[in-house]
Amino acid sequence: GAVVSQHPSRVICKSGTSVKIECRSLDFQATTMFWYRQFPKQSLMLMATSNEGSKATYEQGVEKDKFLINHASLTLSTLTVTSAHPEDSSFYICSAKRAQGNTEAFFGQGTRLTVV
Amino acid sequence: QQQVKQSPQSLIVQKGGISIINCAYENTAFDYFPWYQQFPGKGPALLIAIRPDVSEKKEGRFTISFNKSAKQFSLHIMDSQPGDSATYFCAASIETSGSRLTFGEGTQLTVNP
Numbered sequence: 001g002a003v004v005s006q007h008p009s010r011v012i013c014k015s016g017t018s019v020k021i022e023c024r025s026l027d028f029q030a031t032t033m034f035w036y037r038q039f040p041k042q043s044l045m046l047m048a049t050s051n052e053g054s055k056a057t058y059e060q061g062v063e064k065d066k067f068l069i070n071h072a073s074l075t076l077s078t079l080t081v082t083s084a085h086p087e088d089s090s091f092y093i094c095s096a097k098r099a100q101g102n103t104e105a106f107f108g109q110g111t112r113l114t115v116v
Numbered sequence: 117q118q119q120v121k122q123s124p125q126s127l128i129v130q131k132g133g134i135s136i137i138n139c140a141y142e143n144t145a146f147d148y149f150p151w152y153q154q155f156p157g158k159g160p161a162l163l164i165a166i167r168p169d170v171s172e173k174k175e176g177r178f179t180i181s182f183n184k185s186a187k188q189f190s191l192h193i194m195d196s197q198p199g200d201s202a203t204y205f206c207a208a209s210i211e212t213s214g215s216r217l218t219f220g221e222g223t224q225l226t227v228n229p
Binding site: 004105109112 | 150152157158159160161162165205215216217218219220221222224
């Protein structure tokens with residue numbers, strides 16, 4: 001299967017600062033990447049869909065100015081949590097879909113964000 | 117609105133037993149139904165997936181049963197092992213609409229030795 005690498009795996013930041021999370025497709029080109037948020041013992045909630053070279057599409061209720069998404073290349077998408085607050089603490093997961101081919105989306109290993 | 121409902125929330129099975137997790141969906145436009153396995157602190161990994169043109173798909177110990185008329189699909193894990201202990205998510209998507217996955221609530225499976 002294809003490999004999606006997410007970095008960092010864990011990050012602790014102070015309230016009010018910004019944090020950037022990277023999602024890379026290592027061995028395939030991904031025109032579409034997805035960003036999810038997962039609270040403990042809950043399901044994955046889609047935050048936004050990121051298409052290479054265009055603006056991300058955010059799900060209802062997700063603040064686009066707080067969760068900045070950039071998909072500048074076919075192998076890299078970034079999620080920046082701006083002015084983080086403790087309630088932003090969560091597990092953030094990206095997935096990437098091949099530019100061509102089947103429907104399968106490959107997931108990164110997730111990033112545990114803790115805002116103190 | 118929860119478009120994919122999953123049950124049970126938690127499941128305990130003895131080693132060697134069969135684990136069964138069920139999902140029901142509402143949107144008849146869904147045409148891709150994957151199951152994911154997630155271990156604590158890790159991202160989900162695809163286990164097996166099915167499309168609505170078949171009623172069953174088997175890969176090793178994992179089988180998906182699909183009932184299009186009832187809008188239900190289920191995951192069967194045969195000969196369950198302690199290493200299968202994880203959280204399982206069903207999902208659904210529409211392939212022609214960018215493949216946005218809608219996830220079920222998840223099932224925490226525990227397989228006792």
